Amino acid sequence: MNKARSNPLNTAAMHGALILYTLIALFPVFVIIINSFKTRRAIFREPLALPDAESFSLIGYQTVMKQGDFFLYFQNSLIVTVVSLAFVLLFGAMAAFALSEYKFKGNTLMGLYLALGIMIPIRIGTVAILEMMVATGLVNTLWALILVYTAQGLPLAVFILSEFMRQVSDDLKNAGRVDGLSEYTIFFRLVLPLVRPAMATVAVFNMIPIWNDLWFPLILAPAEETKTLTLGSQVFIGQFVTDWNAVLSALSMAILPVLVLYVIFSRQLIRGITSGAVK
Amino acid sequence: MTALTLTNVNKSFGTVEVLKDINIEVEDGEFVVFVGPSGCGKSTLLRVIAGLEDVTSGEVRIGGELMNLTPPSKRGIAMVFQSYALYPHLNVRKNMSLALKQEGQSKQVIEERVAKASKMLNLEPYLDRYPSELSGGQRQRVAIGRAIVREPKLFLFDEPLSNLDAALRMNTRLEIANLHQQLDASMIYVTHDQTEAMTLADKIVVLRDGRVEQVGSPMELYNNPANQFVAGFLGAPSMNFFPASLLGDSGDTTMGVRPEDLFLSDDGPIAANVTHVEHLGGDTNVIAMMQDHQITARLFGQHQVDAGQAVRFDYTPDRTYRFDSQGTRLS
Numbered sequence: 001m002n003k004a005r006s007n008p009l010n011t012a013a014m015h016g017a018l019i020l021y022t023l024i025a026l027f028p029v030f031v032i033i034i035n036s037f038k039t040r041r042a043i044f045r046e047p048l049a050l051p052d053a054e055s056f057s058l059i060g061y062q063t064v065m066k067q068g069d070f071f072l073y074f075q076n077s078l079i080v081t082v083v084s085l086a087f088v089l090l091f092g093a094m095a096a097f098a099l100s101e102y103k104f105k106g107n108t109l110m111g112l113y114l115a116l117g118i119m120i121p122i123r124i125g126t127v128a129i130l131e132m133m134v135a136t137g138l139v140n141t142l143w144a145l146i147l148v149y150t151a152q153g154l155p156l157a158v159f160i161l162s163e164f165m166r167q168v169s170d171d172l173k174n175a176g177r178v179d180g181l182s183e184y185t186i187f188f189r190l191v192l193p194l195v196r197p198a199m200a201t202v203a204v205f206n207m208i209p210i211w212n213d214l215w216f217p218l219i220l221a222p223a224e225e226t227k228t229l230t231l232g233s234q235v236f237i238g239q240f241v242t243d244w245n246a247v248l249s250a251l252s253m254a255i256l257p258v259l260v261l262y263v264i265f266s267r268q269l270i271r272g273i274t275s276g277a278v279k
Numbered sequence: 280m281t282a283l284t285l286t287n288v289n290k291s292f293g294t295v296e297v298l299k300d301i302n303i304e305v306e307d308g309e310f311v312v313f314v315g316p317s318g319c320g321k322s323t324l325l326r327v328i329a330g331l332e333d334v335t336s337g338e339v340r341i342g343g344e345l346m347n348l349t350p351p352s353k354r355g356i357a358m359v360f361q362s363y364a365l366y367p368h369l370n371v372r373k374n375m376s377l378a379l380k381q382e383g384q385s386k387q388v389i390e391e392r393v394a395k396a397s398k399m400l401n402l403e404p405y406l407d408r409y410p411s412e413l414s415g416g417q418r419q420r421v422a423i424g425r426a427i428v429r430e431p432k433l434f435l436f437d438e439p440l441s442n443l444d445a446a447l448r449m450n451t452r453l454e455i456a457n458l459h460q461q462l463d464a465s466m467i468y469v470t471h472d473q474t475e476a477m478t479l480a481d482k483i484v485v486l487r488d489g490r491v492e493q494v495g496s497p498m499e500l501y502n503n504p505a506n507q508f509v510a511g512f513l514g515a516p517s518m519n520f521f522p523a524s525l526l527g528d529s530g531d532t533t534m535g536v537r538p539e540d541l542f543l544s545d546d547g548p549i550a551a552n553v554t555h556v557e558h559l560g561g562d563t564n565v566i567a568m569m570q571d572h573q574i575t576a577r578l579f580g581q582h583q584v585d586a587g588q589a590v591r592f593d594y595t596p597d598r599t600y601r602f603d604s605q606g607t608r609l610s
Binding site for chain 2: 171189
């Protein structure tokens with residue numbers, strides 16, 4: 001075993017650093033959650049105190065439940081995020097497979113073209129996108145968001161996945177061909193499972209910005225029935241008065257699904273490290 | 280009948296010609312080894328036969344049928360890869376049966392063939408294990424098993440032993456030789472290791488720079504090489520080459536003597552200074568400098584020779600070879 005790793009002092013220092021980082025990272029989340037269970041006055045008097053019998057209140061959650069259809073927002077956000085992610089992963093992986101596996105004219109150019117999107121923020125095209133959505137009648141539908149987020153996520157997905165797919169052994173794919181597997185089976189059954197860690201990385205990278213995005217829901221789908229959670233929470237933030245109880249409660253609830261998705265993907269990340277098929 | 284016929288096969292990647300006008304025939308039941316230094320095109324040739332690469336021009340016939348455009352799975356071949364290429368998410372049994380399932384064989388046939396192959400290769404205890412739970416040698420046997428169950432007309436081996444350690448390599452080499460006898464199938468085997476080629480082959484095809492240098496049985500090539508390249512490539516340690524003028528011959532010819540044909544002799548014509556001695560027990564390899572040409576002598580038994588010593592070698596005159604400046608064999 002590595003000497004540096006087995007040294008208890010080093011281990012302690014390493015864990016200390018990690019624990020410190022975890023505390024710093026989790027602190028805002030912690031503050032949001034404890035304050036969401038307090039009365040408005042308690043939030044401002046002692047923001048860091050835990051809710052006790054006197055300051056405990058569910059008023060924020062009650063407001064959130066009463067005002068607007070929060071479960072619908074929730075559902076919208078979830079649908080948009082999950083469907084966009086699925087599209088990004090599927091199409092990204094397919095494009096990456098084609099780029100890494102097949103030799104054709106303009107392969108490199110095509111790869112560069114697909115990766116170009118990494119350098120150009122999609123928001124620059126907002127006006128054009130809005131015009132396009134109006135023309136196709138997709139404004140105020142979840143499809144508008146799904147399509148935009150898929151486009152937004154694809155460049156990075158193609159870039160990362162094609163790099164990983166190049167590392168999948170040629171022999172394995174050829175063995176599949178000799179055994180009579182179709183190119184689709186080779187892609188889905190042999191290559192995808194081997195690049196699962198990369199897929200998880202891409203998923204996590206894409207998931208957070210989509211879930212938190214305010215810009216496109218506000219412009220493309222502000223209608224009541226297509227509001228996402230982030231957009232829905234904005235009703236509590238006014239120019240002069242902000243209902244902090246409601247904002248904090250809404251945020252607390254918004255954390256949950258991302259957390260669940262993250263746990264799913266991170267487990268894939270660990271499980272994906274299955275080696276041994278190819279020496 | 281011929282198992283494989285290659286006629287005027289050419290293959291180029293862009294402007295780079297990898298295979299140049301290859302003509303080879305493999306008879307039924309024959310064990311043919313493609314051998315050559317790395318980059319000589321032997322693996323590409325195997326991939327062309329398998330259908331993983333298309334030929335640029337020429338004909339590939341397997342069992343008499345033209346196969347130029349037939350996909351790999353329909354060619355009646357099975358291939359064993361250098362890196363084993365087992366499917367990581369399938370256990371040994373499923374690894375072996377996948378191709379049969381794709382062919383649409385009945386469950387009973389699949390089970391029978393897997394049982395037969397795993398018995399032949401002593402894989403029965405491992406059928407439910409995953410590739411990651413097997414050792415290198417076991418994985419290699421699974422890869423071979425995966426080829427056997429298909430009962431192909433032609434087996435293709437792509438350097439199957441190069442990932443194994445020396446002891447295992449020898450055992451697996453014997454297993455492959457046994458397998459060839461049991462199955463009585465045609466096999467093509469690619470390697471850069473001349474020992475594997477000499478020990479396994481019925482027929483050796485020596486390749487260099489995408490060209491066939493010589494085809495023949497191991498002993499034919501050993502005793503009667505067509506050129507300096509073949510002479511130097513087969514046999515270990517490899518043949519000694521030096522200008523014939525060093526031994527008082529006129530003309531611009533190169534002389535070749537195999538290390539085992541040299542012997543110590545007090546009045547031999549070759550005077551050399553020993554630079555290194557390898558004592559192998561059964562043999563003694565003496566590496567010496569004859570002016571500025573390194574020569575190796577393989578002496579049978581144990582000899583007391585020291586580095587720095589001046590020695591003289593003699594040789595049997597009818598066991599020498601002569602090549603012209605282009606490397607072509609003269610006599």
